[in-house]
Amino acid sequence: MTGHLLITRATIARMTAPEGGYALLRDGAVLIDGDRIAWVGPTDEIDPDWRALPQLDAQGQLLTPALIDCHTHIVHGGNRAREFEMRLEGASYQQIAQAGGGIVSTVTATRDTDADTLLAQALDRADALIAEGVGVIEVKSGYGLDHETELKMLRVARAIGQQRPVRIVTTFLGAHAVPQGMAADAYIDTVCLPTLEAAHAAGLVDAVDGFCEGIAFDTAQIARVFDKARQLGLPVKLHAEQLSHIGGTRLAAAHGALSADHVEYADDDDAAALAGAGSVAVLLPGAFYTLHETRKPPVAAFRSHGVPMAVATDWNPGTSPMGSVLLAMNMACTLFGLTPAEALAGTTRHAARALGLSDCGAIAPGLRADLALWGVTDPAELSYRIGVNPLKTRIHGGQPCA
Structure with missing residues (x-):
């Protein structure tokens, strides 16, 4: 399989809860297929066939939508x-x-x-x-x-x-x-x-x-x-x-x-x-x-x-x-x-x-794989810190980039 990326062991703020909140998934995983999110779920529910794919181990760090x-x-x-x-x-x-x-x-x-x-x-x-x-x-x-x-x-x-x-x-x-x-x-x-x-x-x-x-x-x-x-x-x-x-x-x-x-x-x-x-x-x-x-x-x-x-x-x-x-x-x-x-x-x-966009802004299957991995474990830290940028990796259209 080509054009895939498997992110594992992430603290995922899916931002999908209509009532508010982070829709947080700890020890979560995301499968990216091309420029789209194909699957989101617990790391221990990853399909064994995906283990051979290129992987990004988040090591418990926070993953959010870009x-x-x-x-x-x-x-x-x-x-x-x-x-x-x-x-x-x-x-x-x-x-x-x-x-x-x-x-x-x-x-x-x-x-x-x-x-x-x-x-x-x-x-x-x-x-x-x-x-x-x-x-x-x-x-x-x-x-x-x-x-x-x-x-x-x-x-x-x-x-x-x-x-x-x-x-x-x-x-x-x-x-x-x-x-x-x-x-x-x-x-x-x-x-x-x-x-x-x-x-x-x-x-x-x-x-x-x-x-x-x-x-x-x-x-x-x-x-x-x-x-x-x-x-x-x-x-x-x-x-x-x-x-x-x-x-x-x-x-x-x-x-x-x-x-x-x-x-x-x-x-x-x-x-x-x-x-x-x-x-x-x-x-x-x-x-x-x-x-x-x-x-x-x-x-x-x-x-x-x-x-x-x-x-x-x-x-x-x-x-x-x-x-x-x-x-x-x-x-x-x-x-x-x-x-x-x-x-x-x-x-x-x-x-x-x-902006009238329906294909981004959350982490869910079918949406664009525009993501940000942060060197924190609690999503509140993004608003809490002043003058600190904990970004580790940004993924744009399924591609990790600076």
Whole structure:
């Protein structure tokens, strides 16, 4: 038999329990056939015929699904370290903006950076995530705000998956901000929607996102973007209720969104709407931390209504310059009150759901063999430690890799 791998003596967090928890299997084994999981069970129930297959002895270490970062902005030009410094020196948001900072600076840098350079920088960021056991990365556009640069960003995002053993899911975020010198509605009509159509025609888009906030786009404007996405057969998601409550979460639910992300200002009614729509609440503690926010997402309401909660880095140059999914898991626990089991579900099973993926995020027969082996024996250790990466081996599509 070729193309097989037998993992033995593992502590397996299968992440298949619908009621939560790890679905932990101690002294477990996994048979991989090609890029799929063929069998999962106790080591002492391995078919004797499999003993001649190539084996990986886990020696009791923890095996999980490969992690999934379901919300990132890792394709961008420049950085905003100087703005970070200016804030600490006492500069206000308005003063930074007047100095050419904020999203404007990233848009300018991204427009001015060629695709090869953008890709080289994005690969460095992707490598950092891969090194923490990540097997799927969602990558958004949104720092171009013009036709050419938005398409350039999406092409670069696709190229990451061609140059690294990682799965890339692309999201069109043309409705991220209003470019200087344009009105929001004019931008939606003349730039955002035509660019979305072009990106879809070129096969560059897996989903459509928007930023529904007082400093960006209102619900009526986002609804027009979502209507276009529906016409094109693309799923939607939304940056919603991050800084205020203007109805973005319920708009997302009304459109059957894959997810509503940030959601610090969401309320119980929003949670009920997400539950009814089957949407995921994506929690982004890096932005909460960076912006010194105090309003936390309504985790208790999400639990009460049965809303799946995902966790992601939101890696971006401004509000969440954080390149660690493990740190995001720790912060989701310490800042938002998630349990370690919820944090791991949030970066595996629920993160997959937030991306519309049904073939990964758990360890079960028929799913992709995207796995991570960790030098720990208790899954809570992944959320417990700070600044520690215990990854031993990552398996992508059935192949062990660095």
